[in-house]
Amino acid sequence: MRERILEFVQALRARGVEVSVAETMDAVAAVAAAGVEREVLREALAAALVKDERDRPAFDVLFDAMFPLVGGVAGEKGRRRRRLAGGDGMPTGAGRGEGQGERAPAREETGNRPRAARSGEQRRAREEENDRRGRTVRIRRLLALPLAEFTSRDVEEARALVRELGARFRGRLARRERNARRGRLDFRRTIRASLPTGGVSVRPRWRRRRPGRPDLVALCDLSGSVAAASDFCLGLLAPARSHFRRVHLFAYVDRLVPVSIEDGHVAPEGLLDLHARSDFGRVLVDLWERREILTRSAVVLVLGDARNNRRPPRADLLRAVAERVQRVVWLVPEPRLRWDTGDSVLGLYAPASTAVLECLNLEALVHAIRRTL
Secondary structure (H helix, E strand, O other): OHHHHHHHHHHHHHOOOOOOHHHHHHHHHHHHHHOOOHHHHHHHHHHHHOOOHHHHHHHHHHHHHHOOOOOOHHHHHHHHHHHHOOOOOOOOOOOOOOOHHHHHHHHHHHHHHHHHHHHHHHHHHHHHHHHHHHHHHHHHHHHHOEHHHOOHHHHHHHHHHHHHHHHHHHHHHHHHHHHHHHOEEOHHHHHHHHHHHOOOOOOOOEEOOOOOOOEEEEEEEOOHHHHHHHHHHHHHHHHHHHHOOOEEEEEEOOOEEEEEEEOOEEEEOOOOOOOOOOOHHHHHHHHHHOHHHOOOOEEEEEEOOOEOOOOOOOHHHHHHHHHHOOEEEEEEOOOHHHOOOOOEOHHHHHHHOOEEEEOOEHHHHHHHHHHHO
16 A cells, blocks of 8 residues: 555656655555545545645546546456356356256346446446535635625535635644654764665654744634635634644624634624624724733734724734734735725735735635645
């Protein structure tokens, strides 16, 4: 199986999918832990090797080619050829004794059952392939659909996808943490250690690093058309809690309210008025009152359209926040052409932000969170 996985990695690289040596080792370890049942094997390899969701279709095509279903159509055709050639041990052609003709109907009857079984297997295989293709089409549609156009049904379907993407994001953070803990390869020490084995690097040597986990502070706007984006953002972040030192998840309209994610839904831990008028200036006042959570290792992630109903924006407080934390990243689920139009004051907040990223659909939101964290 190890050689098969290595061949699979080479095929992925030939298709343009970037796979590092460390990720290849992770894939071998994941398969050893998860087992080789086909769908479990698929997801174990995907978790270790697929960093970009856009590479998943190429991964699935190569997986189906290199790890085909056992007992598929080709295997059935081979068994059929062996039966027709007399592979069941019965004589063929002339020279049969008398009475062979009487047994012919029985032979034909026993031959009908495998044909029926073959038809059932082929039908099930076609149904499974159609289901897989249909799911792929639905996932691509949800990833590309503008967040402002999501219906209630789209939101429910996307929540299941967000749970899956959140698990992959958690796995990505775990791999990055393992690599960071192990450190970079120390070539000199590795070469010196390989001298007793004739230059064969049996045990690589690493430059040790002990990186500290960052804190995460997320502020997500639940008003109007950006509510779906905030729902998905919080759903992506919640599974990754264990890979941060401390995590503080907040939602807001005109007040800052701590939230948690329960069964894929946002659960406020206080009063949250979804019909209030947006007031991010007041939200910044609430955040500043909790400034003990704003540490030098903290990453502040803000998702919102910065529409403030012409109330005091308090950009001075966001600048004060930026001076206390590692970085501030603002995700905007609105087209860039609409920034700073109407009651949007994003231009006042942008100078205090390390990055301001446009996130018009779920795919862009996933990439922005990966880039930020």
